[in-house]
Amino acid sequence: MDNNIVLVEENEEKTITTIRLNRLAKKNAMNYEMIVAFEKALDQIERTNTRVVIITGSEEIFSAGIDLNFLTGQEKDPEGVIPDLKIPRNFRYFMNTRLHTVFTKIEKMEKPVIAKINGYCLGMGFELALACDFRFCRDSAIFSLLETKMSINPDVGGTIRLTRLAGIQNAKDIILTGREFDGNEAYRLRVVNRVAKTPDELDSIIKMYTDELIESGPLGIGLAKKLIDDCYGKDVAFGLELETLISSQLLQTKDTVGGALARLQKTKPKWRWK
Numbered sequence: 001m002d003n004n005i006v007l008v009e010e011n012e013e014k015t016i017t018t019i020r021l022n023r024l025a026k027k028n029a030m031n032y033e034m035i036v037a038f039e040k041a042l043d044q045i046e047r048t049n050t051r052v053v054i055i056t057g058s059e060e061i062f063s064a065g066i067d068l069n070f071l072t073g074q075e076k077d078p079e080g081v082i083p084d085l086k087i088p089r090n091f092r093y094f095m096n097t098r099l100h101t102v103f104t105k106i107e108k109m110e111k112p113v114i115a116k117i118n119g120y121c122l123g124m125g126f127e128l129a130l131a132c133d134f135r136f137c138r139d140s141a142i143f144s145l146l147e148t149k150m151s152i153n154p155d156v157g158g159t160i161r162l163t164r165l166a167g168i169q170n171a172k173d174i175i176l177t178g179r180e181f182d183g184n185e186a187y188r189l190r191v192v193n194r195v196a197k198t199p200d201e202l203d204s205i206i207k208m209y210t211d212e213l214i215e216s217g218p219l220g221i222g223l224a225k226k227l228i229d230d231c232y233g234k235d236v237a238f239g240l241e242l243e244t245l246i247s248s249q250l251l252q253t254k255d256t257v258g259g260a261l262a263r264l265q266k267t268k269p270k271w272r273w274k
Helices: 032-046 088-108 123-130 146-150 158-166 168-177 183-188 199-215 218-231 236-250 254-265
Strands: 006-010 016-021 052-056 061-063 113-117 120-122 134-138 142-144 194-196
Touching: 006 032, 016 032, 032 088, 052 199, 061 123, 088 123, 113 123, 113 199, 120 123, 123 142, 123 158, 134 183, 134 199, 146 168, 158 168, 183 194, 194 199, 218 236, 218 254
Parallel strands: 016 052, 052 113, 061 120, 113 134, 120 142, 134 194
Antiparallel strands: 006 016
16 A cells, blocks of 8 residues: 555644655555555554644645546456445445444544645545535635436435535535536535635634644544534534533633633633633
8 A cells, every 4th residue: 555645744743744645656646555554544643642733735636536447347446445436235335334444533522623625625535525624715716516417316325414504505516517617606605614815814814723623622622523514513502502512611620711711811712722
Protein backbone atom coordinates (compact mmCIF):
# COMPACT_ATOMS: atom_id res chain seq x y z
CA MET A 1 0.00 0.00 0.00
CA ASP A 2 1.19 3.55 -0.82
CA ASN A 3 1.70 5.17 2.58
CA ASN A 4 1.61 8.63 1.00
CA ILE A 5 -1.78 8.27 -0.69
CA VAL A 6 -3.39 10.02 2.32
CA LEU A 7 -1.27 12.39 4.41
CA VAL A 8 -1.97 13.28 8.05
CA GLU A 9 -0.46 16.55 9.28
CA GLU A 10 -0.68 18.17 12.74
CA ASN A 11 -0.06 21.82 13.52
CA GLU A 12 2.59 22.68 16.11
CA GLU A 13 0.07 22.98 18.95
CA LYS A 14 -1.53 19.64 17.98
CA THR A 15 -4.94 21.34 17.95
CA ILE A 16 -5.60 21.00 14.21
CA THR A 17 -5.09 17.86 12.14
CA THR A 18 -5.27 17.92 8.35
CA ILE A 19 -6.08 14.89 6.23
CA ARG A 20 -4.72 15.53 2.75
CA LEU A 21 -5.84 13.40 -0.20
CA ASN A 22 -2.64 12.79 -2.13
CA ARG A 23 -3.34 10.56 -5.12
CA LEU A 24 -2.63 13.47 -7.39
CA ALA A 25 -1.62 11.49 -10.47
CA LYS A 26 -5.20 10.14 -10.52
CA LYS A 27 -6.80 13.49 -9.54
CA ASN A 28 -7.49 12.13 -6.06
CA ALA A 29 -9.92 9.60 -7.52
CA MET A 30 -10.89 7.34 -4.64
CA ASN A 31 -10.02 3.67 -5.04
CA TYR A 32 -10.05 0.92 -2.43
CA GLU A 33 -6.51 1.67 -1.30
CA MET A 34 -7.30 5.35 -0.69
CA ILE A 35 -10.50 4.51 1.18
CA VAL A 36 -8.61 2.14 3.51
CA ALA A 37 -5.91 4.78 4.11
CA PHE A 38 -8.52 7.47 4.71
CA GLU A 39 -10.36 5.33 7.27
CA LYS A 40 -7.07 4.57 9.02
CA ALA A 41 -6.39 8.32 9.25
CA LEU A 42 -9.81 8.94 10.82
CA ASP A 43 -9.28 6.17 13.37
CA GLN A 44 -5.84 7.54 14.20
CA ILE A 45 -7.17 11.07 14.73
CA GLU A 46 -10.11 9.88 16.84
CA ARG A 47 -7.64 8.66 19.48
CA THR A 48 -5.97 12.09 19.79
CA ASN A 49 -7.03 15.30 21.52
CA THR A 50 -6.88 17.33 18.33
CA ARG A 51 -9.64 19.93 18.32
CA VAL A 52 -10.42 20.39 14.61
CA VAL A 53 -10.00 18.15 11.57
CA ILE A 54 -9.51 19.58 8.07
CA ILE A 55 -9.97 17.40 4.97
CA THR A 56 -8.47 18.75 1.76
CA GLY A 57 -6.76 17.87 -1.50
CA SER A 58 -4.35 19.98 -3.52
CA GLU A 59 -4.58 23.57 -4.79
CA GLU A 60 -5.92 22.21 -8.10
CA ILE A 61 -8.32 19.46 -7.03
CA PHE A 62 -10.20 18.20 -4.01
CA SER A 63 -11.27 14.88 -5.54
CA ALA A 64 -12.51 13.68 -8.92
CA GLY A 65 -14.75 11.16 -7.14
CA ILE A 66 -14.66 7.39 -7.22
CA ASP A 67 -12.03 5.73 -9.40
CA LEU A 68 -14.02 4.25 -12.28
CA ASN A 69 -11.56 1.35 -12.55
CA PHE A 70 -12.50 0.46 -8.98
CA LEU A 71 -16.23 0.87 -9.67
CA THR A 72 -16.21 -1.26 -12.81
CA GLY A 73 -13.98 -4.03 -11.43
CA GLN A 74 -10.90 -3.22 -13.52
CA GLU A 75 -8.67 -2.31 -10.59
CA LYS A 76 -5.95 -4.82 -9.64
CA ASP A 77 -6.86 -6.71 -6.49
CA PRO A 78 -3.89 -8.92 -5.46
CA GLU A 79 -5.34 -9.56 -1.99
CA GLY A 80 -8.79 -10.51 -3.27
CA VAL A 81 -10.62 -8.09 -0.96
CA ILE A 82 -12.69 -6.18 -3.53
CA PRO A 83 -16.01 -7.86 -4.35
CA ASP A 84 -17.54 -7.86 -7.83
CA LEU A 85 -19.51 -4.63 -7.54
CA LYS A 86 -21.49 -5.45 -10.70
CA ILE A 87 -23.40 -8.08 -8.69
CA PRO A 88 -26.21 -6.14 -6.93
CA ARG A 89 -26.08 -8.00 -3.62
CA ASN A 90 -22.28 -7.66 -3.47
CA PHE A 91 -22.54 -3.95 -4.22
CA ARG A 92 -25.19 -3.36 -1.57
CA TYR A 93 -23.24 -5.30 1.06
CA PHE A 94 -19.97 -3.52 0.27
CA MET A 95 -21.57 -0.07 0.29
CA ASN A 96 -23.52 -0.61 3.51
CA THR A 97 -20.69 -2.22 5.46
CA ARG A 98 -17.64 -0.46 4.01
CA LEU A 99 -18.05 2.87 2.21
CA HIS A 100 -21.00 4.18 4.18
CA THR A 101 -19.31 3.40 7.48
CA VAL A 102 -16.16 5.31 6.49
CA PHE A 103 -18.05 8.52 5.68
CA THR A 104 -20.32 8.10 8.72
CA LYS A 105 -17.21 8.08 10.92
CA ILE A 106 -16.76 11.75 10.00
CA GLU A 107 -20.18 12.53 11.43
CA LYS A 108 -19.65 10.35 14.51
CA MET A 109 -16.37 12.06 15.46
CA GLU A 110 -16.95 14.43 18.39
CA LYS A 111 -14.62 16.88 16.69
CA PRO A 112 -15.70 19.44 14.07
CA VAL A 113 -14.58 18.47 10.57
CA ILE A 114 -13.93 21.05 7.84
CA ALA A 115 -13.74 20.38 4.10
CA LYS A 116 -11.31 22.80 2.44
CA ILE A 117 -12.14 22.70 -1.25
CA ASN A 118 -10.01 23.86 -4.17
CA GLY A 119 -10.57 22.91 -7.80
CA TYR A 120 -12.78 19.98 -8.77
CA CYS A 121 -15.02 18.38 -6.14
CA LEU A 122 -16.95 15.71 -8.00
CA GLY A 123 -19.10 12.67 -7.30
CA MET A 124 -17.85 10.71 -4.32
CA GLY A 125 -15.45 13.55 -3.49
CA PHE A 126 -18.45 15.88 -3.23
CA GLU A 127 -20.18 13.30 -1.02
CA LEU A 128 -17.11 13.23 1.22
CA ALA A 129 -17.37 17.00 1.63
CA LEU A 130 -21.09 16.68 2.42
CA ALA A 131 -20.27 14.40 5.36
CA CYS A 132 -18.18 17.17 6.95
CA ASP A 133 -19.56 19.74 9.40
CA PHE A 134 -18.32 22.76 7.44
CA ARG A 135 -17.41 23.33 3.79
CA PHE A 136 -15.28 26.25 2.63
CA CYS A 137 -14.19 26.73 -0.98
CA ARG A 138 -12.63 28.98 -3.57
CA ASP A 139 -15.00 30.70 -5.99
CA SER A 140 -13.15 28.84 -8.75
CA ALA A 141 -13.98 25.42 -7.24
CA ILE A 142 -16.12 23.18 -9.47
CA PHE A 143 -18.80 20.94 -7.97
CA SER A 144 -20.88 18.18 -9.52
CA LEU A 145 -22.75 15.09 -8.45
CA LEU A 146 -22.29 13.61 -11.91
CA GLU A 147 -23.57 10.11 -11.24
CA THR A 148 -26.75 10.58 -13.29
CA LYS A 149 -24.54 11.28 -16.31
CA MET A 150 -23.57 7.60 -16.03
CA SER A 151 -27.15 6.52 -15.26
CA ILE A 152 -26.48 5.81 -11.60
CA ASN A 153 -27.29 7.82 -8.49
CA PRO A 154 -25.16 9.29 -5.70
CA ASP A 155 -24.86 6.40 -3.26
CA VAL A 156 -22.42 7.41 -0.53
CA GLY A 157 -24.84 9.77 1.18
CA GLY A 158 -25.24 12.27 -1.65
CA THR A 159 -29.00 12.14 -2.00
CA ILE A 160 -29.56 12.03 1.77
CA ARG A 161 -27.00 14.53 3.06
CA LEU A 162 -27.45 17.04 0.24
CA THR A 163 -31.24 17.10 0.72
CA ARG A 164 -30.82 17.69 4.45
CA LEU A 165 -28.31 20.43 3.77
CA ALA A 166 -29.69 22.26 0.74
CA GLY A 167 -33.37 21.26 0.62
CA ILE A 168 -35.33 19.17 -1.89
CA GLN A 169 -35.43 21.79 -4.64
CA ASN A 170 -31.69 22.42 -4.69
CA ALA A 171 -30.90 18.70 -4.27
CA LYS A 172 -32.98 17.85 -7.35
CA ASP A 173 -31.32 20.69 -9.28
CA ILE A 174 -27.85 19.35 -8.49
CA ILE A 175 -28.45 15.59 -8.61
CA LEU A 176 -30.92 15.14 -11.45
CA THR A 177 -29.01 17.37 -13.88
CA GLY A 178 -25.52 16.26 -12.80
CA ARG A 179 -24.38 19.70 -13.93
CA GLU A 180 -21.21 21.49 -12.86
CA PHE A 181 -21.34 24.72 -10.85
CA ASP A 182 -18.74 26.97 -9.26
CA GLY A 183 -18.08 28.04 -5.68
CA ASN A 184 -20.31 31.10 -5.82
CA GLU A 185 -23.28 29.03 -6.96
CA ALA A 186 -22.43 26.40 -4.35
CA TYR A 187 -22.86 29.11 -1.73
CA ARG A 188 -26.16 30.23 -3.27
CA LEU A 189 -27.39 26.62 -3.29
CA ARG A 190 -26.46 26.28 0.44
CA VAL A 191 -23.81 23.64 -0.29
CA VAL A 192 -20.90 25.54 1.31
CA ASN A 193 -20.66 27.79 4.37
CA ARG A 194 -18.35 30.41 2.90
CA VAL A 195 -16.62 31.11 -0.39
CA ALA A 196 -13.28 32.89 -0.97
CA LYS A 197 -11.72 34.62 -3.96
CA THR A 198 -8.08 33.83 -3.16
CA PRO A 199 -6.09 31.11 -1.39
CA ASP A 200 -5.14 33.56 1.36
CA GLU A 201 -8.77 34.52 1.92
CA LEU A 202 -9.73 30.85 2.13
CA ASP A 203 -7.01 30.22 4.72
CA SER A 204 -8.15 33.30 6.65
CA ILE A 205 -11.77 32.12 6.75
CA ILE A 206 -10.76 28.66 7.95
CA LYS A 207 -8.45 30.16 10.60
CA MET A 208 -11.29 32.33 11.87
CA TYR A 209 -13.49 29.26 12.30
CA THR A 210 -10.78 27.03 13.79
CA ASP A 211 -9.87 29.75 16.31
CA GLU A 212 -13.49 29.95 17.44
CA LEU A 213 -13.85 26.17 17.60
CA ILE A 214 -10.65 25.75 19.62
CA GLU A 215 -11.78 28.42 22.09
CA SER A 216 -15.00 26.50 22.75
CA GLY A 217 -15.18 23.50 25.08
CA PRO A 218 -14.46 20.19 23.32
CA LEU A 219 -17.06 18.22 25.32
CA GLY A 220 -19.75 20.81 24.58
CA ILE A 221 -18.89 20.95 20.89
CA GLY A 222 -18.76 17.16 20.53
CA LEU A 223 -22.14 16.51 22.14
CA ALA A 224 -23.81 19.50 20.47
CA LYS A 225 -22.66 18.10 17.12
CA LYS A 226 -24.22 14.74 18.00
CA LEU A 227 -27.48 16.40 19.05
CA ILE A 228 -27.75 18.35 15.80
CA ASP A 229 -27.00 15.32 13.62
CA ASP A 230 -29.00 12.73 15.54
CA CYS A 231 -32.11 14.82 16.31
CA TYR A 232 -32.60 16.39 12.86
CA GLY A 233 -36.06 15.47 11.59
CA LYS A 234 -36.98 13.68 14.83
CA ASP A 235 -39.84 14.45 17.19
CA VAL A 236 -39.30 17.78 18.97
CA ALA A 237 -40.16 16.36 22.40
CA PHE A 238 -37.53 13.62 21.91
CA GLY A 239 -34.94 16.25 20.98
CA LEU A 240 -35.72 18.45 23.98
CA GLU A 241 -35.47 15.49 26.32
CA LEU A 242 -32.10 14.48 24.84
CA GLU A 243 -30.84 18.07 25.10
CA THR A 244 -31.72 18.08 28.80
CA LEU A 245 -30.11 14.71 29.46
CA ILE A 246 -26.85 15.72 27.81
CA SER A 247 -26.71 19.12 29.51
CA SER A 248 -27.36 17.51 32.89
CA GLN A 249 -24.25 15.37 32.37
CA LEU A 250 -22.11 18.22 31.07
CA LEU A 251 -22.98 20.31 34.14
CA GLN A 252 -21.12 17.71 36.23
CA THR A 253 -17.85 18.14 34.32
CA LYS A 254 -14.83 20.20 35.31
CA ASP A 255 -14.81 21.79 31.87
CA THR A 256 -18.32 23.20 32.20
CA VAL A 257 -17.76 24.51 35.72
CA GLY A 258 -14.39 25.96 34.73
CA GLY A 259 -15.80 27.44 31.54
CA ALA A 260 -18.62 29.19 33.39
CA LEU A 261 -16.24 30.57 36.03
CA ALA A 262 -13.84 31.79 33.34
CA ARG A 263 -16.74 33.55 31.64
CA LEU A 264 -17.68 35.28 34.89
CA GLN A 265 -14.08 36.24 35.62
CA LYS A 266 -13.41 37.26 32.00
CA THR A 267 -10.44 34.88 31.75
CA LYS A 268 -9.56 32.18 29.22
CA PRO A 269 -10.69 28.67 30.24
CA LYS A 270 -8.35 25.67 30.20
CA TRP A 271 -10.08 22.66 28.75
CA ARG A 272 -9.30 19.26 30.31
CA TRP A 273 -11.73 17.03 28.35
CA LYS A 274 -13.34 15.96 31.64
